[in-house]
Amino acid sequence: MAGPARPPLTTFSLRAHLLIVVVATLLPALLVAGLLVRHVVADNREAVEQRLLQAARAEAALVDAEIGGTIRALQGLAQSDHVASGDLPDFYAQAQRLLATQKTWSAVTLLTPEGRQIINTGRPLGEELPVVIDHDSFQRAVGTKTAAIGNLRRGQVSGEMGFPVRVPVVRDGRVPFIVSAWITSSNFATVLTTQASIADEWVHGVADADGVVVARSRDAERYVGRRGTAGFLERYQNADQGVYRGTALDGTTVYSAFVRAPLSRWIAGVAVPAAHVDASFRQSMFALVAVAVLLVAVGGGGTYVMSRRVARDISKAADEAEALAGGQAPSHAPARVTEVQRLLDGLARSAALLETRQRERDEQVARADAARAAAEAADRAKDEFLAMLGHELRNPLAPALTAIQLMKIKGVAAESHERDVLERQIQHMARLVDDLLDVSRLRRGAIELRRERFDLSEAVSRAVEMTAPIFSEKHHTLDVDVPGDLLVHADRVRIAQVLANLLTNAAKYTEPGGRVALRARADGGCIAIECRDNGIGMGPDLVPLVFDLFVQGQRGLDRRQGGLGLGLAVARTLVELHGGTIEAASGGTNRGSTFTVRLPTAKATTADASARPGQPQAAFRRIANGDGGLVMVVDDNRDARETLVDALQEAGMAAVGAATSAEALDLAAQRHPAVAVLDIGLPDVDGFDLARALRAQQTSVPRLIALTGYGREQDLEAARQAGFDAFFVKPVDISVLLEALSPSCN
Numbered sequence: 001m002a003g004p005a006r007p008p009l010t011t012f013s014l015r016a017h018l019l020i021v022v023v024a025t026l027l028p029a030l031l032v033a034g035l036l037v038r039h040v041v042a043d044n045r046e047a048v049e050q051r052l053l054q055a056a057r058a059e060a061a062l063v064d065a066e067i068g069g070t071i072r073a074l075q076g077l078a079q080s081d082h083v084a085s086g087d088l089p090d091f092y093a094q095a096q097r098l099l100a101t102q103k104t105w106s107a108v109t110l111l112t113p114e115g116r117q118i119i120n121t122g123r124p125l126g127e128e129l130p131v132v133i134d135h136d137s138f139q140r141a142v143g144t145k146t147a148a149i150g151n152l153r154r155g156q157v158s159g160e161m162g163f164p165v166r167v168p169v170v171r172d173g174r175v176p177f178i179v180s181a182w183i184t185s186s187n188f189a190t191v192l193t194t195q196a197s198i199a200d201e202w203v204h205g206v207a208d209a210d211g212v213v214v215a216r217s218r219d220a221e222r223y224v225g226r227r228g229t230a231g232f233l234e235r236y237q238n239a240d241q242g243v244y245r246g247t248a249l250d251g252t253t254v255y256s257a258f259v260r261a262p263l264s265r266w267i268a269g270v271a272v273p274a275a276h277v278d279a280s281f282r283q284s285m286f287a288l289v290a291v292a293v294l295l296v297a298v299g300g301g302g303t304y305v306m307s308r309r310v311a312r313d314i315s316k317a318a319d320e321a322e323a324l325a326g327g328q329a330p331s332h333a334p335a336r337v338t339e340v341q342r343l344l345d346g347l348a349r350s351a352a353l354l355e356t357r358q359r360e361r362d363e364q365v366a367r368a369d370a371a372r373a374a375a376e377a378a379d380r381a382k383d384e385f386l387a388m389l390g391h392e393l394r395n396p397l398a399p400a401l402t403a404i405q406l407m408k409i410k411g412v413a414a415e416s417h418e419r420d421v422l423e424r425q426i427q428h429m430a431r432l433v434d435d436l437l438d439v440s441r442l443r444r445g446a447i448e449l450r451r452e453r454f455d456l457s458e459a460v461s462r463a464v465e466m467t468a469p470i471f472s473e474k475h476h477t478l479d480v481d482v483p484g485d486l487l488v489h490a491d492r493v494r495i496a497q498v499l500a501n502l503l504t505n506a507a508k509y510t511e512p513g514g515r516v517a518l519r520a521r522a523d524g525g526c527i528a529i530e531c532r533d534n535g536i537g538m539g540p541d542l543v544p545l546v547f548d549l550f551v552q553g554q555r556g557l558d559r560r561q562g563g564l565g566l567g568l569a570v571a572r573t574l575v576e577l578h579g580g581t582i583e584a585a586s587g588g589t590n591r592g593s594t595f596t597v598r599l600p601t602a603k604a605t606t607a608d609a610s611a612r613p614g615q616p617q618a619a620f621r622r623i624a625n626g627d628g629g630l631v632m633v634v635d636d637n638r639d640a641r642e643t644l645v646d647a648l649q650e651a652g653m654a655a656v657g658a659a660t661s662a663e664a665l666d667l668a669a670q671r672h673p674a675v676a677v678l679d680i681g682l683p684d685v686d687g688f689d690l691a692r693a694l695r696a697q698q699t700s701v702p703r704l705i706a707l708t709g710y711g712r713e714q715d716l717e718a719a720r721q722a723g724f725d726a727f728f729v730k731p732v733d734i735s736v737l738l739e740a741l742s743p744s745c746n
Helices: 014-078 081-085 088-101 135-144 185-194 230-238 274-325 338-410 416-443 456-473 492-508 567-577 638-650 661-671 687-697 713-722 734-741
Strands: 105-111 117-120 161-171 174-184 203-207 213-216 241-247 253-260 267-273 451-455 477-481 487-491 515-523 526-533 581-586 593-600 631-634 655-658 675-678 703-708 726-729
Touching: 014 088, 014 161, 014 174, 014 185, 014 203, 014 241, 014 253, 014 267, 014 274, 081 088, 081 174, 088 105, 088 117, 135 161, 135 174, 161 185, 174 185, 185 203, 185 213, 230 241, 230 253, 253 274, 267 274, 338 638, 451 456, 456 477, 456 492, 456 515, 487 492, 487 593, 492 515, 492 526, 492 567, 492 593, 567 581, 567 593, 631 638, 631 661, 638 655, 638 734, 655 661, 661 675, 661 687, 675 687, 687 703, 687 713, 703 713, 703 734, 726 734
Parallel strands: 477 515, 631 655, 631 675, 675 703, 703 726
Antiparallel strands: 105 117, 105 174, 161 174, 203 213, 203 267, 241 253, 253 267, 451 487, 515 526, 526 593, 581 593
């Protein structure tokens, strides 16, 4: 057996393969060189990060040193006797002298605990001053009685960006005044320029506790007063120091380091453009790539020179192989490479062998095609034969059964025993024909289930009625226990057929006077139907095979049970088509048998089928003949035609017969029948065309009933298309036909 098909492989030339060899040889060395370069670059990058972090720490120390010096200077001013005595002019002069010594200060203020400025060195003494607006730092200084550092804002007096440093004046545990120094951003930025290690590419900055830029060594006028980037804010809120690669406020990718100053809790940061740090890495990688390209070029050139000679011979071999694939004879071209010459010789031998194998394969394919065509023709012939067999068997059965039933109607009792025997045997033959045709349809998947939601007890009642004659004949006791609330969504007629086959099987293989029980119950999500008998049972070797075609239990030469071994096979297939299961069990010989069918329970929401289920043996709808009109019977079988006409007349109906379609059309034109019972297989025009002709001819269209030996699904559909009102398969029980014609039916 052939394995799964492989996907087509991508092919490369010999030169490409040799180039791959060169690259594969150089690749490990290039990888090692790349790893070394990467390691060196990583070390350099780590050294840069450490320098950044050290610079940030130094900057944080400068920030705290500056702010700490401011706090100490303000604390000394807060101890002034002029504050205690309330000598505001002298305090103003003292503050002016201190201001001159502080290069980062812009003004000194004195405030009351209520936030009112009473002295501001930026304004003349006695001038009205605004109320403080930096409530956060002011309240912290008053509440904690310790120094407090405010965040960056625009000054009310100077109008410049800056921040206050506040020191409370404490007297006897009270805070009568707050002394503050106003430090502008431009003055504070001079602290950053004191670092001797600042490179041209590095940017230094300081941010307050809210992440707002207080001072920056570059573009201060653009970025002072703006909050840092989202990445910077997230990192400094989660750690007191760190180094990371991110984006600066101007959108440049940078390596940044930040450190939180211990005293002020402000952030000192240093950044350098990533391009500057990565420049050495790019240079190293460029050098590595250049060397790699050079090596590959040298190797590729050598490969090209070496592969030309080999490629010529291999190309010859490829041409020979393509010619061989195209059915051409090899040219036997010589090659200078020994291995290629061996390949060419092998191709020549393969060409001869392929030619031989091709002839053999063509012969085998021709034989296989002929065998397949013969098998398909035989299968078609078998199906046609079965259909014809059913038709030919039903045609003689129909008049025989009708004649027997007519004898009953007439009350002929002299040969009642023989009549009963004939009726039973004819009905038995009809069941055999139905089983044969059902098997054929099931094997071809030609049976269509017509599902509806119904109570299982209805199908059970129908099956019991169908099998009543055999139970009566063998004097069996049938015990039926089926609740009236078991709902299934299935084909009503096919489920009844399954149950009838099980009951018939139980009756056949149970000695006269036996007992058969049919019970049903809800079992989880399904309905379990059990048919149990006390008959001859089955051996363990028969149980697994009992549902196979033509398999039967052990019988005597008299074959009293009859049948072809098809009923259980049909039952299993129908049950499985419904999504159910069927099982057989037996305790052994003479211990009876049990057959269990499980069908899915119908859901409460299952919608009923749009049409009632039917089969070829059932009418499309009931036909009424209440107007006493004439019934015309058309059948080329004389016995079938005459016995049916006699039976209808005996039942009190006006009936006439016709043997051909032409005779039927003439008779219909003369007598205008109300109902026409038509055979389909007529010798001149078939029953379908006759039905259309009758409807076209009559001003009052007669009701049409099909009565035929053809019972396939396609025959039923053709009858619908032809306009028939009912469809019956021969032999039909005369009582069923009379019921369809009865005035009480509608």
